[in-house]
Amino acid sequence: MGAARVAFFLLLGKAAGALKEMAVAYRYGVSDAVDAYQFTITMASWLPLTIVGALSVVLIPVLVRTRYDDRAARARFLGELQGWTIAGGTVLAVLTYLLWPLILDWVGLGLSAQARQMSLELNIAFAPAALLTLVTGISAARLRAHERHINTLLDSVPAVVILVWVLLAGVVTDVGPLMWGTLVGYLIQSAWLLWLAARADGMWGRPRLAWSAHQWPDLVKAAGVMLLGQVAMSFVGPIDQYTAANLGGNANATLGYASRLLSLVLGIGAASVGRAALPVLADIQSRGDRARARSMALKWSVLMLAAGAAATLVGWILAPWGVALLFERGAFTAQDTVSVAHVLRWGLLQLPFYFGVLVLVQLLASQNRYRIMAIIAIANFGLKAVMNFVLAPSMGAAGIMLATSLMYALSYICYVAVAVRSAHAGHTSS
Template sequence: MSVGRAAIVTGLASAVVAVLGLGREMLVSRLFGASPAMDAFVLAVTVVTMGASILGISLRTSLVPVLVGGLGRTERDRVFVASLLGAAAAGALLWVASMAALPWVLRAMLPEISPALANALGQWLSPLWCTGLLAGALQGALQADRQFLGAGLIPGAVPAACMLALGVPLAQGEQADTIALLAGGTLAGATLEVLAAGWLLRRRGWRLRPAARHSDVCTTALRRVAQQSWAMLPGMSAAASSQIIDRAMASALGPGAVSVLNYGGKLPSLALTLGGMAVATAIFPYYAEHLGKNDTAAAQALLRCWARRLLWGGAAAAAVGMAVSLPVARLVFQGGALTAEDAVVVAQVQACALLQLPFCWASWAFSRYLAASGRNGELSLITLGNVVVNVAGNYVCMRWLGVSGIALATAFMFLYALLACRHAVLRRR
C-alpha cells in the first residue's frame, strides 16, 4: 500500500471517528453547556487522558520501528506481548494513584465544584490510565502491521459509547444531564477500544501469549523500545502539559472559559486528525522501513514531498475554516444550554485555533521522521521548547484576546515546532 493510499484510508477512518466525536460534542453541549460541572469533566479528562497519552504514545512510537525492523514473527510477537504486559502493569499502578490524587487536583483547580463530583470523576476516569497505555501498545502493533483502517476506526468506540450512555435515558424520557453518565460512557468506550484492538490483532495472526524466556534478539529489541520510550517521555510530558496548561490558564478567566476553549478546539482538532495526523500515521512505518534499510535518500524524499503538501494543504484548510467559523459554531454547538453569546465566543476561539493547521501538519511530517530515526531525545528537547513558547504566548495573547488568545498562542507554538524539527533534520542530512 502506498503512502497516499494509506493516508486516504487513515483519513476516512478518522473521519468516521470524527463524525462520532462531533455528534458527542453536539449532544454534550446541549445537555451541559458551559457549566462548572462540564469544566470539571473537561479538566479531569484532560489530566488523565493526556497523562496516559504521554506513556501510550511514547510506547507506540518506540514500538513501531522495532516491530517493522526485521524481527522474525515469533520474536515480533514476543516483543509486543512483553511491551503490552509492561503497559498493563504501569497502567494499573497509575489507576490506583489517580483515584487518590485526581479529586484533590480538581478541587484545587476548580474550588467551586463539590467534593462529591470530584470524587465521582476520580473513580470513573482514573481507569483511563490503564486503557490508554494498553491502547498505545495495541495501536503500535496495528500500525506496524499496516492495519490503518482498523487502527483508525477503533477509537470511535469512545464517542459512540458516550452518545449511547447519554442518548438511551433521553430516548426513554429520563434525566441524562449528569456528568456521571458522560464519565461512565467514556470509560466503557475506552475499554471497548482495547478489546477491539486485541481481537483484530488475533485475527491477523498475532500470538498474544507471554513467553517464559526471551532470546537475545528479543531482549535487545525490548531494550531499544524501553530506551526510546524513556527518551520520549520528557517531550510527551511537555506536549501533554501544554493542553493542561491551556485549560488551567483558561480557568482563571472565569466560569465557562474552559468549556468554551474545549468546544472551540473540537473542529480544528477534527481538521488536524483528518489531514496531518492521517498522513503522519500512514507515513511513519514507511520512514521506519526505509531507515531500517539505511535508505536515507528515499526517506528524505518522502519527507520533502509530504511536508510541502501538508504545509500548503493546511494553509488552505485554515483559510476556508476561518471564513465559515461563526455559522459552523452556531450550527454545531448553539442550542440547549449553550447560548447564542457563547456560540460567538466559541467561533472566535475556533478561528484562532485554525491558524495552527499548516504549521502543525507540516511539523508532524518532520517529527515522525525524527522518531523513525531513533532521535526521540531531540524531539523531547524541541517539545520542551514548545511549552515555553506556549506559556509565553498564552500569557501575552490572553491579555489581548481572552480565551481566544490561548487558541492563537497554539499556532505560534507549532510554528516554532516546525522550524525546530526542520532544523534538526537538515542538521544531519
Template sequence: MARDTMVVIAASIIVAIAVIFREQIIASRFGVGDVTDAFALASSIVIFLAAAIGGSLASSLIPVTIQIEVDSGGAIAEKLCRAVLARLLVSLVAISVLMYVFSEPIISAIAHNFPPEKRQLTRSLFMMTLPLLPLAGWAAYATVLLNIRRRLLFSTLASVMIPVTGIIIIQISSTPGALALGLVLGYLMQCLFVAFILKEEPRWLCPAWQAQRSQLRAVWHQYLPVTIGSLFMTGTVVTDQVMAGWLTSGSVATLAFASILVNYLNAFAGRALGVPAIIHFSTLTAHKKWAEARRLMGQALLIIGGIALGLTIIVWGFSDWLVAQLFEHGAFTAVDTAHVAEVQKYYSLQLTFQFIGVLLVRMLSALGKNRAILVVAMFNFFANILLNWIFMKLFGVAGIALATSVVLFISSLLCGAMVWRSLNAEFPGKRSV
C-alpha cells in the same frame, strides 16, 4: 504511502462524524456551564496521560519491531512486544491507583478557582475516568500491532467506539456521571474491537515479562524521551484548561468547544499522516534508503502544507457558521456561539504547523532522534505557559488559543531544521535501492 494515507483518511472521516455528533449532544444537553467545565478539566488530565504514555508506543515500538523482524524474525519481535505490554500495563495501573489516592490534592491544585461544589464535581468525574488509563494503554499497544501489519483501516476505525459508546450512554442518562462513564466504556469497547480483529494472533495480545534486555533497552531508549516529550506536549492542553479556569466562569468550556474542530483536524492529521509516515520512514531508514527518504519527505511537506493552509483559511473564514451548525442547539446559545467562534479562529492558525509537524516528528523518530523531540517538547511547554500568560491578559481566553498556534509555528521550524540536518549532513548517502 499514498494508498495507506487514503485508507486512514476514509476511516478517519467515519470517526470524525461520530466525534462531532457526540460533541453536539454534549453541547445541547449541558451547554457552556459548570458540568462541561468540570468534565473538560477532569477528563483532560486522564486523556493527557493516556495519550502521552500509551500513545508514545507508535514512535518507539514500530521502528524497533520492524528492525528486529528484518534482522531476527517474527518470533523474537513477538516476545519483545509482549514484554513491552506487560511493563506498560503495570505502570498504568500503578499510576491510576496513585492518582485515585491523591485525587483531592490534584484537583484542589488545578481547580482552585472553582467554587467548592464545582470542584467536588470535577474530582468525582476525575476519579470515574481513571480506569480508562490501562484500557487506553492496552488499546494503544494493540493498535501498534495493527499498524505494523498495515491493517490501517481497522487501527483507525477502532477509535470510533469511544464516541459511539459515549453517545449511547448520554442518550440513556443526562447526569454528569454519564459523561465519564461513556468515556471509560468507550475505551473498553475499543479494546474489544481491536481484540476481535487480532483474534488470530492471541499470543501477541497477552503480556509476558521475559525478553532480551538489549531489545528492551532499544525500545526504552526511544520510548522514554518520546513519553517525556509527549507529557510536555500534551501537558500544554491541561495547562491551557487550568489557565482558562483563572478567567471568567465558562472559559474552560469555551476553550474546550473552540478546540474541538481544530483538535480533530490535528488528530486526523496524526492518524492519516503520522501512521503511514512512521511505517514508511522506518522502513526506509531500516534499509538505509536515504535519498528516497529525502525525496518522500520533501514531497509530503509540500503537499500537506498546502492542504493545511487551505483548511486554515476555511476554518477562519467560516468560524461563526461552523460553530453555529455544530453546537448551537438546546443549552448552547447564540452568545456562546460568538465566544467560541472567536477562540476557534485563533486555534485554526496552528493547523499548517501541526500538520507538517506530524511528518517532521515521525521522521525524527524513524531516524532515532527522539531525544531531539524531547528538547522541542520541553521548549513548547514552557513557551506555551509564558505566551498564555501574556496573550490571555490581552485577548482573554482567545489569547490561550493564539499562544498555542505561535508555539507550534516555532516548534515546526526547530523540527524542520533538525530533519534537514539529519538527512543531509549525518546521512548524506545517495543510495535509494
C-alpha cells in the same frame, strides 16, 4: 493508499465525535458539567496519553523489525510488552484515583464548587481509563506496525458510547451519562483493539513480567529520551486547563468546545498522513535509503503546509456557521456560538504548522533521532507557557489558542531546519 485508508477511517471517526459533541452541547450547553468534564478528561488522560505517544513513536519501528524475527522471539517480546503495560497501567489508575482530590486542590482552584464535585464523580471512570488507554495504545502500535489502520476508526468508540448514553439519559441532571459512557466506551475499544492486534500478529502475546527479549535495551533507551520531550509537550493540556480555570466565566467549557471542533479538522488531514507515514518511512530507513526517506518527508511536509493554509482560510470564514451548525441547540445559545467561534478562529492559525510538522516528526522518529525531538519539544513547551501567561489575561481563551499556534510555528521551523541540515550533511559526506 495507507494515508487514504486512514483518512477514510478518521472521517468516520470524527463524524462520530462531532455527533457526540452535538449531543453534549444540546444536553449541557456551556455549564459547570462541561467545565468539569473538560478539566477531568484533560488532566486525567494527560499522563497515559503522554506515555502512549512516546512509546508509539519508538515502538513502531521496533515492531516493524520484529516482524522478521522467529515466532518464539516475537511471542516473548509481545508478552513482556503486554505484561509491563498492564502492570504500569494498573499503578497509574490507582494513583489517579487516590491523588485526584489533591489535583483538584492544586490545579482546579478556579473551578466552581459544583464543577469540582462533578470532577470527583467523573474520576470514577477516568482513573481506570488510564489503564485502558495504555493497553489500547500498545494494541494500536501493533496494528500500525503491520500498516493496518482500523485502530483509527476505533478511536471513535468512546465517543459513540457517550453519544448513545447521553441521548438515552432523557433529562440530564448530572454527569452520570458522561461518566458511564466514557468508561464503557474505553472498555469496548480496549478489548476490540487487543483482539485485532492478536490477529495481526498471529498471537496474543501472553502477559509476563520479564526483560529477557533482545529488543528492550534499545527500546528503553529511546523511550526514555522520547518520554522527556513528550512529558514537556504533554503539559500543554494541563497548563491550558489551569489557565482557563483561572479565567473564570466557563472558559474551560468554551475552550473545550473550540478545541474539540479544531481536533476534527486536525485529525482528518494531518493525522491520516502522520499515522500512515511512520511505518513507511521506518521501512525505507531499514533498507538504508535515508536520502529517499528525507526527500519524501520534505515534499509531503510542504504539501501539508499548503493544505493547512487553505484550511485555515476556509475555517476562519466558516467558523461561526460551523459552531452554530454543530452546537447551537438546546442549552447551547447564540451567544455561546459567538464565544466559541472567536476562540476557534485563533486556534485555526496552528493548522499549517501542525500539518507541516507531522510528517517531519515521523522522519526523525524513523531515524531514531529522539534526542533532538526531545529538545524541540522542551523548547515548544517553554514558548507555550510564556505565551499563555502573556496572552491569556488580555485575550482570554483566544489567547490560549494563539499561544498554541505560535508553539506549532516554532516546532515547524525547528524540524525543517533539522531536516534540511541533515540533507546538506548527507550531500557533504557523500
